[in-house]
Amino acid sequence: MATEQEHGPRGASRAASPRVTVTVLGFDGSPLSPAARRALEQATLVIGSIRHLDLIPVPETARRIYMGGLGAALTRLALHDGPAVVVASGDPGYFGVVRALREQGLRVRTIPAVSSVATAFGRIGLAWEDAFVVAVDPPADGVDGTEHRDPGKVRTGGRAAKDGGFGNGPGATLRAAANLCRAYPKVAVMCGEGAGPRELAVELLGPDKSGPARTLVVAQRLGEPEESVEWLSLDEAAERHIWGDPCIVLCLDEAQVLAPGAAGAGAVPVAGWPGPSGGWASADNAFVYRSGRVLPAEARALVLARLAPRPGTLVWDVGAGSGSVGIECARLGAAVVAVERDADSCERIDLNATMHQVRLRVVRGQAPEALLDLPQPDAVFLGGGGADVVRAVTGRDPRIVVAATTAIDKVAEVKAALRGEGRERRRVDGVLLQSSRLVSLPGDAHRFAAQDPVFVLWSERS
Incomplete structure (x- = not known):
């Protein structure tokens, strides 16, 4: 009533x-x-x-x-x-x-x-208290009073907190919506003019047409005589240019949300994203890694603070090693692409992601070539690679690039590459992190064992 x-x-x-x-x-x-x-x-x-x-x-x-x-x-x-x-x-x-x-x-x-989002989920008989809801604004003042046409921002509801930092234009807001769809199995997108099912599908597919395994349920003119609800692949949605308005798109990972037994998998006691369980900067032994191929927890805490991963953003983890940084970013709500050249390390990343109950895209390849067709990042972590990799990343102009190394002889060239050239020069800062961990000795004695120092440098847009 x-x-x-x-x-x-x-x-x-x-x-x-x-x-x-x-x-x-x-x-x-x-x-x-x-x-x-x-x-x-x-x-x-x-x-x-x-x-x-x-x-x-x-x-x-x-x-x-x-x-x-x-x-x-x-x-x-x-x-x-x-x-x-x-x-x-x-x-x-x-x-x-x-x-x-x-x-x-x-x-x-x-x-x-009844909200059009509730109606759309109702049409397919799916619970939605665990869904993300994102409203993509039209590119101009073409508002017709529908639910999501309050101009000014991308706004998220359901399991995501409101984030005014998604961007100001329709391209940026569409990218934020796509990043939510990459990161989560159940997302409702309230489309705007110029940011409909086709544009969302194209953004998800990316330049290399290797988007996530997602099905789009497109609900048009709900409650009206011309109502339609269609199930489409990303390729099918990307090929169609004309859609009705208003339009709601449910972006679903069918394997997670529609499989038998999945109905209660995402149940939450209250609507709203609870954040990561157990905090962040997990202990080193929370990851399976090859000797020396995990960023220490103390350094990881600073790296995460600088990357600022959150729902609606995309993070690259380049030279991912064990994937510890990318996995922690995924636990904090971001969509993540992990790039690693070593096949065994790629398997470890998949294993660690499963252990931490997150999903990320793993790309096996050598940077910078492996970066060419990846979707636009908001933040990038560099766990390896030379100045050519740093320059390739800063050339994509993400909000922030963070690099970590234990080799003092690399600091100068990494700093120079992070700064960039000409009018596109970026602000660069950094710290040397040195920590000592408490170690127990016989006889109830203790000592602090020094850890390898880590140089953490970052660059931001000027």
Whole structure:
């Protein structure tokens, strides 16, 4: 049953007339509730998309405004004197128009319908409290009042925390959505204009067409006469150019979420990403590794702090060795590509990832050649390689590059390569980490055993 919720700014200056009360009506194709009908009957102004206003009983005495841009609609509402209704799809308080209305100082009452994300999962009979939900904004002010068309940011819900650092443009936000799909088996993407199923599939496939094993469930015009729900491979979605709007895409790893016995595998007591179990910078012996091929936990803690892995980002672990850094980044929510030339080490990375219950992509190859067709990274860790590898990585212009070495003779060339050249020079910093670990001796005695020093250097965009 639909319920009414009223919201108003507290203590903020109001740009709109205090006489204006805007009722935001969620519409999912179901018959309107008595409260929704009353709001429409009393309205002197009704704003919504053409398809919505053609499907609901708008009074003949009310002025209709078809919503093309959110800015124009906000102006109309601020100037209007009398009861007004804004019609939006699904739940307008969930990645919807309610936030934008409140930011303009308007007093808002909502009568929500079922969220389109809930409807999409319901159509395929799948629980979704363990899903990530990401809203991809349109490239311009082409808002029609649907749930996710509140301009300005990529926003995540469900198991992901809101992250304003995903980027500002549609390309960046689409990449963040794709990174969530790479990292997690169950993601709902609320598409925007110019960032639909085709663009998502192309981003996931990457230049080398070797995307993750994912199925896209594309739900279009839910609750409307033209509703459709289709199951597609990434290749199939990438080949189709025209899609309906609004559009929800469920990106699924079928092996994890649809296999027998998988229904309870992702169950969580509360919705929301809990973060990694057991913290981070795990003990060295938490990984299977060849002698000298694991970054010590003390250095790993600093490296993770600089990389800042989180949901929606992609991290490269180059010269991955045991994969300890990449695996910890995956535990912190990032999508990860581990690059390693040694076949035995690649097997260890897979084993360690299984032990830590994370998934990452392992690429066997020699850098820098192995990096050419990889998707754009947000952060890169270099556990090996010379100046040519460093230059190849900085040439992709990730937010940050972190390199670690125990060889003092490599520090100068790595630092120079991290800085870059010309106008693209980057800020470089670094530390020498020296630690001693507590060791027990006979007779209840102890000593501190010195560990090999590690040079950690990093470069960031200027």
